[in-house]
Amino acid sequence: MTLPLPPIARSRAALGLTAAAALGRFELQVCEQCGKVQYPPRESCERCLSDALRWRAQADTGELLSGTVVHHSHDRYFSERVPWRLALVRLDAGPTVLAHRHERCPPAPCRVRIGARLDKSGQGVLLAFPLDEDFNMTNDPKLCEMTCDPKSHAVLVTDGSTRVGQALARELLEAGASRVWIGFAEVGKQVPGLAELAAHSKVALVPLDVTDARSVTKLGGEIGSEVDILVNTAEAPHSERHPAGAGVDAARAEMELNYFGLLRLSHAFAPAMRLRAASAQGGASAWVNVLSIYALTNYPPQASFSASQAAALSLSQLLRAQMTPAGIRVVNVFAGPLDDERDRSLPPPKLKPAALAKAVVNALQSGIEDCYPGEIAQEWLARWRESPKVLEREMSQTLEVGNHG
Amino acid sequence: MTGVKRAVNRQGARTLREAVVAAPVTVPYVRHSIRGAPWFFARALSQLLSDSGLEKSDIDGLSVGSFTLAPDTAIGLTQHLGVTVRWLDHIPFGGASGVVALRRALRAVESGDAEIAACIGADTNHVDSFRASLGSFSGFARDAVFPYAAGGPNASFAFLTSYYMREFGATREDFGKICIAQRDNALGYPHALFKRPLTLDEYLNARPIADPIRLFDCVMPCAGAEGFLVMARARAEALGIPFATVRASCERHNAFPDDPIQMRGGWVLDRDRLYGAAGIEPSDIDFVQTYDDYPVMSVIQLEDLGFCAKGEGPDFIRRHSMTTDGSFPLNTSGGQLSVGQAGCAAGFLGLVETIRQLTGRNLAREVPNARFGLAVGFGMITYDRGLCSGAAVLGRSDA
Numbered sequence: 001m002t003l004p005l006p007p008i009a010r011s012r013a014a015l016g017l018t019a020a021a022a023l024g025r026f027e028l029q030v031c032e033q034c035g036k037v038q039y040p041p042r043e044s045c046e047r048c049l050s051d052a053l054r055w056r057a058q059a060d061t062g063e064l065l066s067g068t069v070v071h072h073s074h075d076r077y078f079s080e081r082v083p084w085r086l087a088l089v090r091l092d093a094g095p096t097v098l099a100h101r102h103e104r105c106p107p108a109p110c111r112v113r114i115g116a117r118l119d120k121s122g123q124g125v126l127l128a129f130p131l132d133e134d135f136n137m138t139n140d141p142k143l144c145e146m147t148c149d150p151k152s153h154a155v156l157v158t159d160g161s162t163r164v165g166q167a168l169a170r171e172l173l174e175a176g177a178s179r180v181w182i183g184f185a186e187v188g189k190q191v192p193g194l195a196e197l198a199a200h201s202k203v204a205l206v207p208l209d210v211t212d213a214r215s216v217t218k219l220g221g222e223i224g225s226e227v228d229i230l231v232n233t234a235e236a237p238h239s240e241r242h243p244a245g246a247g248v249d250a251a252r253a254e255m256e257l258n259y260f261g262l263l264r265l266s267h268a269f270a271p272a273m274r275l276r277a278a279s280a281q282g283g284a285s286a287w288v289n290v291l292s293i294y295a296l297t298n299y300p301p302q303a304s305f306s307a308s309q310a311a312a313l314s315l316s317q318l319l320r321a322q323m324t325p326a327g328i329r330v331v332n333v334f335a336g337p338l339d340d341e342r343d344r345s346l347p348p349p350k351l352k353p354a355a356l357a358k359a360v361v362n363a364l365q366s367g368i369e370d371c372y373p374g375e376i377a378q379e380w381l382a383r384w385r386e387s388p389k390v391l392e393r394e395m396s397q398t399l400e401v402g403n404h405g
Numbered sequence: 406m407t408g409v410k411r412a413v414n415r416q417g418a419r420t421l422r423e424a425v426v427a428a429p430v431t432v433p434y435v436r437h438s439i440r441g442a443p444w445f446f447a448r449a450l451s452q453l454l455s456d457s458g459l460e461k462s463d464i465d466g467l468s469v470g471s472f473t474l475a476p477d478t479a480i481g482l483t484q485h486l487g488v489t490v491r492w493l494d495h496i497p498f499g500g501a502s503g504v505v506a507l508r509r510a511l512r513a514v515e516s517g518d519a520e521i522a523a524c525i526g527a528d529t530n531h532v533d534s535f536r537a538s539l540g541s542f543s544g545f546a547r548d549a550v551f552p553y554a555a556g557g558p559n560a561s562f563a564f565l566t567s568y569y570m571r572e573f574g575a576t577r578e579d580f581g582k583i584c585i586a587q588r589d590n591a592l593g594y595p596h597a598l599f600k601r602p603l604t605l606d607e608y609l610n611a612r613p614i615a616d617p618i619r620l621f622d623c624v625m626p627c628a629g630a631e632g633f634l635v636m637a638r639a640r641a642e643a644l645g646i647p648f649a650t651v652r653a654s655c656e657r658h659n660a661f662p663d664d665p666i667q668m669r670g671g672w673v674l675d676r677d678r679l680y681g682a683a684g685i686e687p688s689d690i691d692f693v694q695t696y697d698d699y700p701v702m703s704v705i706q707l708e709d710l711g712f713c714a715k716g717e718g719p720d721f722i723r724r725h726s727m728t729t730d731g732s733f734p735l736n737t738s739g740g741q742l743s744v745g746q747a748g749c750a751a752g753f754l755g756l757v758e759t760i761r762q763l764t765g766r767n768l769a770r771e772v773p774n775a776r777f778g779l780a781v782g783f784g785m786i787t788y789d790r791g792l793c794s795g796a797a798v799l800g801r802s803d804a
Contacts, residue, residue: 040549041549070563084556086553098560100553
């Protein structure tokens with residue numbers, strides 16, 4: 001018996017909506033020739049037939065023309081969830097769209113706000129929200145399933161020895177997690193901040209060293225069948241980051257932690273999460289990888305770290321493909337330089353661990369799967385999307401300047 | 406726009422000749438069938454032959470309307486049924502299939518491309534046919550409709566119905582009146598799948614499907630076939646079979662694409678020329694067969710085809726009685742709401758009933774002294790609106 005998921009089929013053109021929704025963005029195709037905004041997604045402009053259609057952010061408001069509540073569905077997923085609210089909206093941008101309707105939307109006619117998010121199949125869908133409220137799917141019991149809200153869920157944070165890991169644990173507790181396991185590799189070592197967290201009634205410190213296969217397998221066997229959300233924060237302490245020019249052993253250590261660590265975690269925890277998701281609603285819902293923006297393009301002052309992040313990113317894409325049929329969201333968070341020991345020598349602006357933690361929890365509550373928190377990460381993303389090759393050249397120039405090695 | 410053409414010009418040369426419609430046939434509907442679509446086409450073709458007295462080899466034109474014939478199209482059917490044709494068409498346009506097939510067949514016969522064109526709409530219905538078809542109905546449906554609760558056309562027409570009610574003050578009682586009258590008509594039609602009268606109470610309190618639409622606003626998907634023959638008037642007379650004339654017809658697809666929501670169809674743009682070519686007024690029409698996938702669409706069709714102004718539909722419904730013996734006979738065999746929707750055959754249902762009424766070969770109750778009938782085509786909701794519109798004005802052969 002397979003888990004019912006919402007219809008997953010989409011044309012190639014329609015995947016553009018999904019790609020934007022993965023970032024929590026609402027974009028529609030715009031014709032570069034004549035400017036017409038179009039929907040549903042298509043291959044050629046509805047007005048002038050040009051094929052120069054580009055996905056662009058749109059005004060996110062419109063008129064609710066009509067609402068309905070579906071009581072009967074032809075699809076297994078929705079027939080288990082009726083009655084289901086829908087909206088027919090005339091966007092200010094032009095097209096008329098069909099969207100899922102938040103329960104707090106007033107009846108038609110009224111103004112609404114439109115967002116694009118990922119549904120349980122990981123595909124982009126449109127949602128109509130009340131105009132003057134923040135987008136919040138977690139306060140609508142039907143839409144909540146599109147999110148990975150940590151509220152009332154059990155979460156494993158793989159490494160609590162860093163400020164990021166601890167900030168995440170605190171933020172998850174704040175968001176209402178039912179329990180938080182915090183992984184800790186060096187048992188017996190005193191780590192500032194961790195003792196205070198360990199005293200919390202919902203927190204349990206557990207031995208976990210992602211570079212040690214037995215450690216990972218053991219913990220997977222002990223708690224794997226209870227973990228709803230796994231957040232991998234494992235990262236090397238500052239002293240073990242290696243610049244360009246470091247030897248193969250140094251590079252191997254980075255890979256052992258960032259790539260093989262993820263691989264070991266996925267073998268030990270992913271199958272159980274998938275199995276639980278298939279058997280019960282509201283259980284396993286997300287796997288979060290805290291990565292670096294340097295996964296996209298190598299940053300020479302942290303060269304082998306960058307390479308290990310790129311490897312982890314590639315692996316996370318496989319993991320996402322494996323988790324999708326179970327309705328489990330794989331969330332990648334691409335952090336820029338952090339305001340902590342690791343990136344001490346880098347100039348501001350830098351992301352505070354608490355801000356990163358908030359961004360992760362926000363991503364879970366919004367159901368997005370690619371998160372770029374902070375100014376640097378956002379700028380990096382913009383440059384990379386515009387031209388990965390240009391960004392590569394810009395980064396190679398940091399090697400010549402080289403005051404971080 | 407088609408009007409009646411002169412058969413012979415002044416020099417006596419053969420020019421476009423008048424084509425007529427005859428041999429209305431129905432393969433009885435069943436809720437589910439283990440047969441494939443070709444079986445229904447074969448039954449229909451067989452009936453067309455027995456009805457007309459023609460041989461299979463006389464059929465040299467074929468127009469096919471079907472969704473469940475896949476993976477075949479009309480061409481595969483020629484070998485399956487053993488027909489050799491000079492003119493072949495496949496028209497998967499749902500509720501507009503019949504009107505469009507008629508228009509194509511008229512031209513084929515008028516121009517001499519075919520002598521006897523068989524027009525058949527047929528679909529089977531296996532237990533999971535409808536559900537399976539929804540996800541792959543169209544690219545736009547797959548991308549922009551199905552992921553949203555997979556309510557099928559019910560959700561799309563719930564939006565239209567709700568908007569129409571709000572905009573023009575229609576009530577559920579108004580739509581109920583249409584459904585009840587059509588059910589009454591269906592009680593006199595042996596092939597209707599619904600056999601019991603419908604009361605207003607039952608209609609108003611039926612199982613909700615998609616607000617404000619309830620069970621009796623929706624058609625019942627089923628298996629079946631409808632068909633007719635198109636041939637030259639002279640041939641029909643020689644054969645001695647009853648026929649009806651096609652006074653005028655029209656079609657238009659993707660009309661009003663900039664309307665935010667569909668409150669009108671292409672008929673608005675074509676109705677004046679339709680009646681002009683037919684040489685009549687709407688008031689000369691003795692009965693109307695709308696494409697009634699939902700009652701709101703019947704009302705919109707009546708407005709758009711000139712029986713009342715836009716938005717005056719509710720008032721029109723309240724003032725008229727739509728049973729066969731009423732002031733405005735509507736869907737005289739019950740419409741698909743009470744007969745059933747056999748896929749593309751539903752696009753032929755109204756035409757076949759129109760031919761029956763105008764040739765005196767009724768299976769349902771007869772509209773007394775009917776001279777002109779209007780059959781409307783509509784359908785193909787590939788996204789948020791029915792893209793096809795069409796209509797045909799038929800006349801009694803002596804009208």
